[in-house]
Amino acid sequence: MDKREREPQWYELARKGPFPEMKFTEEAAGRVTRQIGTDGSLLNQVLPSGRRRRVIRVRILSSAVVLLLLFGAGALVLGGDGVGRSGGFNPLQVSSAGIIDPPVTGQADLTNEGLKAAAEQVMLEQLGKKLPFVNLEPLVEEGETLADFKDGDSFAKIWLQTETGKVVRTYMDTFFTPEEVDSKFIDEAMDQLRKAGYKGEFTVTALHHSVHYGTNADEQGIQTDDGLIAEEGQIDYENGAYRSSTFKMGENEVGAEVKQAGLKAIKLLREKGTDHLYSIKRTVAQKWDALVLTYGESEYGATTVLMDYAAQDILQVFDILLYDEKSFSSADPNTNLLDMDKAKLRRSAAAIADEMFGIRLEEYTIVKEMSGIGSIAFKSPDGATIITGSYNLDGTFYMIQQTPATAE
Incomplete structure (x- = not known):
């Protein structure tokens, strides 16, 4: 059998x-990238070479799509x-x-x-x-x-x-199956979910438990990540403390202006692709409250738009179909991606970001320490906002986002 x-x-x-998870992730790779160092040395011992290359690539991507991974992955x-x-x-x-x-x-x-x-x-x-x-x-x-x-x-x-x-x-x-989980923990998590504003049914179906120790010099002691799962969403804990709640919403629960803003954002990022809104989720934590709009024909939506729940400002747009695998599988992708013309990248990013975020990217300065392989970051003149973009070898941006400069 x-x-x-x-x-x-x-x-x-x-x-x-x-x-x-996005198609380029594997077994919660978003969590792996947070749990290991930046040089890949531990990956040599943890993972086989094939998967190690994929996780290293995910780490490169995750530096630019941290909001998406935080709100949805796993x-x-x-x-x-x-x-x-x-x-x-x-x-x-x-x-x-x-x-x-x-x-x-x-x-x-x-x-x-x-x-x-x-x-x-x-x-x-x-x-x-x-x-x-x-x-x-x-x-x-x-x-x-x-x-x-x-x-x-x-x-x-x-x-x-x-x-x-x-x-x-x-x-x-x-x-862990539901029967294996302490009912007191489920009750506490459900209480947090209600405080986040969710009023619908939430049938707990399992607990995902991840733990590591000694894998990152910046982390002291045992580190845990836990997700209480339901068909309707997920309640997350980190190191024993409540982190966030994510749950599905119906299209009738958001206004027409939200849907219009989402469509406008994806059209700025790419000219072709589906406009079908497959799902809407809301994710709530102490420091954020956001909507996640997924466009596509299945749960593996091609495009994701993150939007501030109250202000309805666009936070991030990401299209998996624009991501070019070859950009990270060439003979020396690190050097090629790092050596790209920054002026051209700025112009390409500005064509998207200026209208999407209502800014003038030409007035922003490139932040070298926040830019990485296949990603570039810009800081606003007042130092309050960071614009980050992820790109392929041909200069096409498949992700762009704005975050506060002080965001953790």
């Missing part, structure tokens, strides 16, 4: 979801009745500040079985479940041993110092 046929239904639903829908149970898994009980204590000197079991057992204990504490063991991989040059566990789409990778047994870093990801 094929592996997919043996998997529970919610695995396949998880791959699709109501807010699926949302999934899974099967279940959403009841939860008292005493089930509660992600808030996984410490987001704790340091994994090293073993007492001279008392650690440094055999293969001992390292495996130590990794399994960490997995139970952080991931909340025990996954099937795959193997132990010696990393001789690093003086480490990688313990690898996997079950379908769930996985755990735990690196230990071979000579001491100390946990160096972890990277783990899994899903």
Whole structure:
């Protein structure tokens, strides 16, 4: 029997979801880019070369489409009745500040079985479940041993110092069915959703739990990302604290001016393509309240427009069909993309941004430290606003956005 046929239904639903990831992402790559450093060194140990190249490319893109990833990526829908149970898994009980204590000197079991057992204990504490063991991989040059566990789409990778047994870093990801989740956590999350203004049905279908440790020097302690999933949307937590709520809206819940603004924005970005509005979502957090308009013929919409919910100002426009894969697969894409004529890029960006955002981009200055491979950033004369664009080797912009200069 094929592996997919043996998997529970919610695995396949998880791959699709109501807010699926962009086609160029893979297994929540948006989260990966936040969890690893900027030089790709950890990717060499975490991912196989093929996927590593894709994730590096995603990191390049995500530097310019951070709003889109923040508002939509990683949302999934899974099967279940959403009841939860008292005493089930509660992600808030996984410490987001704790340091994994090293073993007492001279008392650690440094055999293969001992390292495996130590990794399994960490997995139970952080991931909340025990996954099937795959193997132990010696990393001789690093003086480490990688313990690898996997079950379908769930996985755990735990690196230990071979000579001491100390946990160096972890990277783990899994899903919990509703029956496995603590009902108290579900109740708390639902309360946050109501405070965000959602009044409709919200049938909880699963919890997506991701945790890592020691993968980024800027992060102290255990880091967690959790999404409580429903067919209607998602409620997100980060390091045990509520982050945001995202939920679907009907076309009758937004005014004609919103739809007109969305159409105008996508026509400024590209001349051809569908105008069909497939879905509308609203995402609410402490520092933002935005609409996400997706245009296309399916959930894999080609174009996405982000708009401030109250002011109805355009925040970002992104078209996946304009993205050219070849721009990031040439012999030396980094050099080619970095060496492009900045004056021409400014003119191309201005043709879009001036009308879209009501500005004069020629008055903005290029911000080198905020520009990257395949992206360019401009700061307003008063220093309050940043315009960022992502482009291909031919100079075509497939994403443009405006953010406050102080935005995190």
